[in-house]
Amino acid sequence: SSTDSGTGDTAATGDPAAAAGGEVGFSESFLTDAFQVQLVKQLGEQAKAASVNLLPAANADGDAAKQNADITTLLGRGVKGLIVVPVDSKAVGPAIDRANAKNVPVVTVDLGAESGKIYMVVRADNVYMGKAACEYMGKQINGEGTVLDLQGDLATSNGQDRSKGFTSCMAEQFPNVKVISKPMNWKPEECATQAQTVLSTEKLAGLFMGSESVCLAGVQQALRNQGKLTKAGDPDHIVTVGIDGSKPALDAVREGTLDAVISQPLDLYAKYGIQYIKDAMAGKTYQPGPTDHNSTIVEVGQSLQDLLPSPTVTKENVDDASLWGNG
Amino acid sequence: MSAVSPRKLSEPVAAAAPSHAARRARRSVDPVVLTLLPIIVIAVIVGAVVNPVFLTTTNIIDNIITTSAVLGVLVIAESLILIGGYFDLSLEATVGFAPMLLAVLVSSAADAGLGLPFWAGLLITIPAVLLIGLANGLMIAKMKLNAFIVTLAMLILLQGLTIGLSGGQTFAMLPKAMTYLGDGVILGLPVQAWIFVLAFAAAYVFMKFTPTGRSIYAMGGNLEAARAAGIRTTRLTIGVVVAGSLLAALAGLMLTGRIASVTANQGSGMIFTVFAAAVIGGISLNGGRGNLIGAGLGVILLGIIQNILTLSNVPSFWINAAYGAIILAALLIGWVSTQRFPGGRAAA
Amino acid sequence: MSAVSPRKLSEPVAAAAPSHAARRARRSVDPVVLTLLPIIVIAVIVGAVVNPVFLTTTNIIDNIITTSAVLGVLVIAESLILIGGYFDLSLEATVGFAPMLLAVLVSSAADAGLGLPFWAGLLITIPAVLLIGLANGLMIAKMKLNAFIVTLAMLILLQGLTIGLSGGQTFAMLPKAMTYLGDGVILGLPVQAWIFVLAFAAAYVFMKFTPTGRSIYAMGGNLEAARAAGIRTTRLTIGVVVAGSLLAALAGLMLTGRIASVTANQGSGMIFTVFAAAVIGGISLNGGRGNLIGAGLGVILLGIIQNILTLSNVPSFWINAAYGAIILAALLIGWVSTQRFPGGRAAA
């Protein structure tokens, strides 16, 4: 398949052999939700498997400026490659430029960067995830009723995009659905409070969680306390959909209390994140086009993006072993 | 005493007599309360207008009181420490650390826990919490280190330990005992509503009517004078800080109950709200002033504001701005009313 | 006075003389500096051991000094206010608000901006920032509202406005002028390194050698006394708070320069670090004590610690714990050394 097209001749770094052995810096956006944590762990495992010398993650704690500082410091340390989980796709720009200036190849995971040259952006589209959630829920509630949209921090692009994807899709495809959007700022307690309050004051047909790994437990506790935690099919069942695909979410899907979850291809993030950085340091190059893992590589600006699929998981496919939540 | 003639004593009293009544009346009701009540009344009216649902009992009990309980217990903890003349930022970290430690200890191995029995978990967690308070207390009271920076460092350390312990994971498969505080119901009221009310009542009585409570006021009001009056300030400080940690751990368990899980960043960012509620409630950051009823009203007010914002149709992008603007408005209203009760500021 | 025999007078002096001499000796070198220097030296040694890269000039200039510049300017702002006896939490929000307002004004319509010329943007942004400072100042100094709660409300309001203004977007297509502070280089050194050093030098001289500076110390040390000495404390307070806001806006532009963009949550969470640096640097939260050199060293120390942690191989889940532990360690080392310089605590 076309991924193997291209050869090592056009090595980004002078000496592939040496490069392949070099340290790979890892700048993580933050480390306090199940998704990010799994990502860090799996990247570590994949790195070992592929004998890539991946440094411990520098944790930016969600601060774009600190991420820039971290990356600059890692470059100063002389890393030969960089894996970056950007805090902000625009704010990370200057750091990427510095990496380019030093000819250090960069692979970003989960988010792209809107300036500079990135060897490969390994991501799934957050707007798409919101849209997928909307499409599933819309059908389930027959395009009628009121739904709650629990938004992640609107100052973060994931929070923005997921909510945008969900609400704009609702507006276009299910105009009769009334969407109540409430920010939960990636905080479980705020999630619980918002859900608790809206559930007890509105008749909801559906409930969408911008991040199930943040909200699920609290939301279900609120539902339980109000006797509204029912299984799919129950007449007053509130159709609940979330994004991420953590283990508890998949269990809830099996149980029927969660209708669907948009699973981020976290395992693939890790697998290909490592593979691409390895290839990069080995001087391999990729072309736009379909890949061997049913995704397509597209060219965006000077960068390539491998847009991984984020499957909608329901009772039907919940046992699919390839889901990271089942790993 | 022979030196004191009746006339001499009567004069000043006579001079001031009329206004005394007024003054005493005003004192009998605490000025901060006098300031907050009108604000709360206004808030309630606004709420009722914004959304009729606001005045329903479920909304008031389940959404305002119950969801304010965690904050409430934290505010009690911080208020004790503030009145004592110190303060503790690390409380918000204990909110995350204590339940996380417990969760890691009691969760089954399958859920990355150690699978200890619940009581065993408590037997390890409680001493750990005591230790945190003790460490803070010793550094503040005996080593006389700056409370702000000590507890800030402790905050960072504990948050770090929480992430380290949990590997950043969320623990959701918790034993019933750990979530009881979240879904338990007594006499038709949620456990947390009971805790909220009883905790404040108890704390108020303790601070107002027990020698220890008054000693805390004295210590916060003038450390030297308290020492000169024979109050063992070092011991008392340590005691207060330790009590604060225990209360914070309780708040953490209540929070865990509400979200039926423990997350690695649980409680983070709460401390600002805690201080806000306490200060709005008239607790002085300089120690020795304010009372727990006021603090309780502060918590309620913030709870009401949050609730109204959720019930309102303010677009999410502007909701924070609205929140800030409302608090400022509340402060200004409060200021206007204290203009009529100069006593107010003294106690606030 | 003839009634006073020379012998009589010499006595108390004689009795007290030694201790005075000792005090003077202690003061000649500022105790906080005496405390921080050894700690910094230790940190540097540790850094060099952890990773040889640490001692390279690029690492020191680009990664420590330059990345500390934003924090540094904020610490100056907060220190002025703290020394004056107040404090301002909203600075961290101004760090986000000012650049965001400017970005929205000057970005092209295509990038969801208003496409105003840069100077026009400044003509709107600067007064806006002045207004923030003025509002805080009036509420604190004239209305005597509690600085903590006022500035906390302002913090929430401004963060809300920042999200509202930007619709949560990050603005990246900025005019060169706005990012110059990020990539500019003068005499081979990054602009931010220059700002860091010069700003602290200027602030130090201002606070130490100008009557206004000393009045700020006096006001923070004893407000009543300052008033009694004829210092216009209300005016001075407002001035200091406004200056703080302007400095925070500058810090915001520097931050924007570094990340060549403005994010909606820019600066949020920084205030804790700001206080930490100031307090570690010996600025008293109770006002009237500490100096800018100490504060500067506090910033450097935190910068070094962060840098070392990034260069080290501490597993990421334990990095925060390590950070907290290190700060505590620093405090304890500091305590040990102040045991030899009791004067230290006074100034710290």
Add this chain to the structure above:
Amino acid sequence: MPEAIVVDQVSKAFGPTLALSAVSLTVNRGESRALIGKNGAGKSTLMSILTGLSQPDSGSVQVLAEGDAGGASAVGCVYQRSTLIPAATAAENIALARFPRSRAGLIRWPEVRRQATELLAEWEYADLAGTPVEQLEPLERKVVEICRVLSQGPRVLLLDEPTAGLDRGASQRLFGHIERARARGVTIIYVSHHLHEVFEVCDSVTVLRDGRAVLTEQLTRMTVPDLVDAMVGEAAATAGGGLRAARPESARPPVLVASGVTAPKVNGVDLALRPGECVGLTGLDGAGHMQLAEVLTGQRPAEAGTVTLDGRPLPLGDIRGCIEAGIGFTPEDRHTSGYVPALSVAENATLNIMPRFANGFRLISGKKRDAFYSRLAGEWNIKAYGAAQPTEELSGGNQQKVVLARSVAADPKVLVLVNPTAGVDVSAKNSIYTTIEALRADGQAVLIVTTDDADLEVCDRVVVMVHGEVSAELRHPFTEGMIAAAVQGGGTTEPDLLPSGEEDSQ
């Protein structure tokens, strides 16, 4: 002769308290006016209104007519409460707000230091210039405060109890400065409870009583009893000569025995107190009597030596332990360690015995406490509108009385009173002496640590310390001349120039 100060119908109320009601007075250029009155009469309030520090509710004040440069520097005031910046050095406090500056507009610190050293040298405190005032003794602070005001060369000088806490020498030096100021034609208002000083310093007097100006007169036409009558509104009970009649030495065995007590400024002091005797402890500033008192009361651990009470050793350095053992005391500086400003007078007066008012549920009964307080308030004649008034709202002297009341609240076996009458008016002083005498008569041992001769009048014997050692012990009858000589280590002085303390010999 033109007026320098015109106060017209000034009233000022604090909550219910009428501090000043329709007070009018005028002071001419170069006149030196005494302002006297009982504690809470309104003196300090009037002073702060004159300096513009607080505004009158009604009426007007004018200090220095327009035309001649008024403003902060023209009016200097030594306030009753410290107005120093604790963290700043003595030098900076003196220069505050009028720093010598270089052409660049920067402060010339060496010059600041030099000027301060010069001024302090006149008080023999030259070496204090570089010391933060928070590290100074109360007396040293007062001196710094006075230096600051004098250094501004004011043309109106307001002094609110400037000699409170000053020792004899310092007071004399202050009078010297005032003399020179008067010679320069400076207008002075002088507040003091030491009436003999008034005659030394002033031409005329205004008496305040309960916020009203009840008398203004040339001092040449007044005697101390006249003043006291005007202040109190009746013939004052005199500090009974009865007290001072030599008593048979108490034969009972000592209750408090200190032997070889050593601490900073105290080396190896022995001291014994018998039940039913009142002992004075005095000395010059820095002689160690204050430090000895701190040791005896547990405020300071001893480096060597023991103190026993009823034969049992006192837990030195542990204040609580000492109080429980039966020591009652008043701290030296009431402002820093005397009372808790925000707490009510009742609570401050009973802070050390709160558990006594506990009811069945171990909760404090406000009723019991207030009842107990009103007894103390009667004994000590505390002027507050009620048990609930915050102590911060009381006048200086009344705050002092609250602190005194607390020291006996736990009915201690031994009472250690440091400067018990500092800033207390004549009648209050007398009532305090009467109370002390009553306590002594009940068989309590009282130790009065003081620099005020009037306090020593009530003592059976006076222990004098010099250089941290007991230099002399005087039994009744003794004269101030003897004490003055003793505190200086036996050096001779001219008695006639010593304060005569008429008010006690009435």
